[in-house]
Amino acid sequence: MKKASSRTRVVTGGAIVAALALGGFGAYSASATGEDTAAAPTAATAKADAKNKNTTRSTHLTIETASKAARATLDAAEKENQRVSVAVVDRNGNTIVTLRGDGAGPQSYESAERKAFTAVSWNAPTSVLAGRLANAPTLKDIPGTLFLAGGAPVTAKGAPIAGIGVAGAPSGDLDEKFAQAGVAALGR
CATH class of the missing domain: 3.30.450.150 (Haem-degrading domain)
Structure with a gap:
């Protein structure tokens, strides 16, 4: 098996590190965005939910x-x-x-x-x-x-x-x- 040149190893290693870093950052960003949206709805969302006539509430016994x-x-x-x-x-x-x-x-x-x-x-x-x-x-x-x-x-x-x-x-x-x-x- 032929050994890869040091330049090829450096470029390949750098590409792998960059891909992992970007992938981790993207996952973190998506997770953080999802948490923020779920935890704190905007005022516009709350108003839209209050006016939504497509849902109903029901009463249940405890x-x-x-x-x-x-x-x-x-x-x-x-x-x-x-x-x-x-x-x-x-x-x-x-x-x-x-x-x-x-x-x-x-x-x-x-x-x-x-x-x-x-x-x-x-x-x-x-x-x-x-x-x-x-x-x-x-x-x-x-x-x-x-x-x-x-x-x-x-x-x-x-x-x-x-x-x-x-x-x-x-x-x-x-x-x-x-x-x-x-x-x-x-x-x-």
């Missing part, structure tokens, strides 16, 4: 508030010696908290979640929705729903923000009564 509602629901059931499960879901139907009372049946956990999902999806108590099945029997085919009494929506400014579902009592009327106790606890 974990503490959802837990308070679930506990109040379970307490109401326990006062009447009922063994139930309680689920609180957010506006999107995602479970925030679920409590399975002592002695609640194995089916009650999933049923409570599905009732809560159904109540928030239609912003109506599930007992009312169950009555609508006579006119629209295919509603029951929607995944994740359960059209039995025991689900109650939670609203803020008229819009649904959560659902509370209860399952396990001997009747849907009792399940819904306990769910309503959870909704009422949020107003205290």
Whole structure:
């Protein structure tokens, strides 16, 4: 193998050093620019965001508030010696908290979640929705729903923000009564 001349080695080494230095500087500059933009939006950006009509904000229960509602629901059931499960879901139907009372049946956990999902999806108590099945029997085919009494929506400014579902009592009327106790606890 032929050795490169010292001049070739110097030029090649210099080119490599220059490329590394420029590459490092470019990466640093891009990183610094990205951090500055994300950390401190300009006043123009803030005004544009405030006037943007293509986005919306939604209200959600905190974990503490959802837990308070679930506990109040379970307490109401326990006062009447009922063994139930309680689920609180957010506006999107995602479970925030679920409590399975002592002695609640194995089916009650999933049923409570599905009732809560159904109540928030239609912003109506599930007992009312169950009555609508006579006119629209295919509603029951929607995944994740359960059209039995025991689900109650939670609203803020008229819009649904959560659902509370209860399952396990001997009747849907009792399940819904306990769910309503959870909704009422949020107003205290």
